[in-house]
Amino acid sequence: MPAAIAGVGIDLLRVERIEQALARHGDRFAQKVLGPEEFAKFVARRTRDPRRGVRFLATRFAAKEAFSKAVGLGMRMPMSWRRMQALNAPGGRPVVVLAEPLKTWYEARFGAAHVSLTDEHDMVAAYVVVETRRTP
Template identity: 55%
Template sequence: MIYGIGTDICDVRRIQASLNRHGERFAKKVLSEGEFATWQMRSQRWPERGVRYLATRFSAKEAFSKAIGLGMTLPMTWRSCEIGKLPSGKPVVLLQGALKDWFDSRHLSAHITVTDETDYAASFCVVEVTV
């Protein structure tokens, strides 16, 4: 049974403007430790790719927060939700701390997809009850 659906589109130029204003501090606010390491690696090799990576993670977390119906209110936080990927490349939602406890107690599972083009990143999330 579907618990919630969320979608988000993010202007990559807006993410770039936030990075210009706040530097790494902005990325550290949005990304988990693992995501931050990936962002740094991608940014060093190809800065534009790093910005798009950050935009897709921002968008995916927004879509997920909408699908669970919390928005960005506790226990949902930027850093407690990580967008990882399986060896196949399929994106997955990985949760930590109080958000993981909240999510698991409701017997939920999440499906997420992310995409980006030059100026936009978009995500779609479906959360379902697994019981």
């Protein structure tokens, strides 16, 4: 039996909002939002091209917002910015990676999570679909 959809979340964000937050708070903002692997990617991309770094941060911010909507938590425990990362599989596809205690909470309630990200020079969007948990 195919998995059913348990939740859907979407977030649309102006890149300028992230630029302003970075201007006000510097890397502290990025470190608050990004998990460790995401932060390393952000620094690498920003080093090559500052605009690319900002768009990376913006897409990850949007992914976390979309994920929190899909699971119905918003930004409240056990959800927090750094506990959900949108990383890339070897082929480039974005994947959801969760840290504790969000991981255990999520796995007790849901199946696979799928994330799609897109960016343009002034906007980014993230779409998350969460499947129902399969019972053995």
